[in-house]
Amino acid sequence: MRSISDIRRDYTQAGLDVEDLTPEPFALFNRWLKNAVDANLADPTAMTVATVDSKGQPSQRIVLLKDFDEAGFVFYTNTGSKKAQDLSQNSKISLHFPWHVLERQVKVLGVAQQLSSVDVAKYFMSRPKPSQIAAWASAQSRPINSKQLLMQKFAEAKAKFVKGEVPLPSFWGGYRVVAHQIEFWQGGEHRLHDRFVYTKSADGQWVTERLMP
Template identity: 75%
Template sequence: MQSISDIRREYTQAGLDTADLTEDPLVLFELWLQNAVDAKLADPTAMTVATVDQNGQPSQRIVLLKDISQGGFVFYTNLGSKKATDLKHNSKISLHFPWHTLERQVKVCGTAHQLSVTDVAKYFLSRPKPSQVAAWVSQQSRPIATKQLLMSQFHAAKQKFLQGDVPLPSFWGGYRVVPHEIEFWQGGEHRMHDRFLYSLDHNKQWQYQRLMP
């Protein structure tokens, strides 16, 4: 195996300067997200979600961004999952979008706010029926003896909900991450990367500054 310390590449696709920035960082984020979609990247909406538990232990997992609305980033999950349990005790959260092929990444720091049942139900009903059924079956983050047992429960639930709509589980919900910092990173040649950090000032206005790589 090649030494992992020797694995590297140059980033030469593009740069990022003040002329490329927007007043509202969410506008720039949506532009970059559309670039990732247009480039046909695998899972362009995938983001790492980082939370911290009661003992101060950080934890990360990848989920899919499902909306950008009311000034925040929306995702859905089982409300009994580890991330939801963490957020119940500490609503501070960080998101990370790794668009490696475009030599870009975006980091978000903010606060997670649980969505209303109305908002959750609207999205839940838009999901494919097998995904709706899976939400009833999986007690996310809980141990299970075998995959066969999980699939047996899934097939039983499919039969139960064969006719009609699948109701929204009371333990399934979502969050809107309202940011106070958003950092845009564009890879640069010789590791001279371009980094701009947007931060909310005391008047809730976005200000940005260039960071050293």
Template identity: 60%
Template sequence: MELSDIRREYTKGGLRSKDLKADPIDQFNLWLQQAIDAKLPDPTAMTVATVNSNGQPSQRIVLLKHVDKDGFVFYTNLGSRKSEDIKGNSKVSLHFPWHSIERQVAITGTAEKLTAMENMKYFSSRPKESQLAAWASKQSSRISTRGVLEGKFLELKNKFAKGEIPVPSFWGGYRIRPETIEFWQGGEHRLHDRFLFTRQDGHWDVERLAP
């Protein structure tokens, strides 16, 4: 079969302006809860796109850990490629691909680091194995074999066997303050529904986009 022959119809229903909430964060939370209720795998998984100093974009999937009126939060190694990109260019885009319910949400905004208190609060809530993994991995750096990583993990597991694990200085979170939020709902005959919210002077404007 040719790749160009692979297609399907989108029949889950449309999205009308009268059904939209006035605040896109409220709309996002509604859709996220519906994705969770639909038992989608990894409903909080989102693509984070950044651009480096040479203008080269890169993408990776991370997990959304908090959302409120101030923005979308995720955590990472502060020496990672994404963090280095953000250091030079804080403009970021996020994308939630909820394929099975024929929805997407695309967000553009600006990244800012979380406070030490916010980092500590979340880090202490993580499973101990995840805390150890944050220490063990120098994210995006080259390693010779997986055994090196596993060996470091076991070394740290023994080191912190009887005590609390401190927050690594090289680990923390980012909040993406949204400037635009687009909601996409699949439609029959490729007549998809798209609504773009844009932040203007402290409030949100919304407009329908052609598919």
């Protein structure tokens, strides 16, 4: 294998300038997300979710974005998971959308707020039944001795809910990330990338700045 220090490429697909910006960041995010979907990227809604535990240790994982609007970015999870436990102690959160094929990234800084049980139930009931059953079978982030044991738990849950609807687990919930800063990154030639950051001011207005790469 060649030296990883020699692995590089130039970014020449597009640029990002002031005239490309929107008054608030969500319209631009919507445009970029649509571009990612239209480009048939694998998992265009995948985002890295970063949390910090009570000892100050950051932790990251990939989660799928399930909704967004001007109120925030929504995802769902087992409330016993590592990320949920972190958020119960520190609600500050960061999201990252890595659209490498389009030479784009979006970074979101904000606070995670738990969704209402009504909103969670509405989404849970829209999931495919096997995914609903898997939520019951997995105590997310907990140790397990084997994949066989996990599949056994799935089979038991499947048998339990063979008839009728699968109820919402009490340990399953969702979060809305209320953003106060959103950065858009577009790769540029010679590493002169275009970076614009939207920051929410004290009066609730979005202020934009260009950042050096």
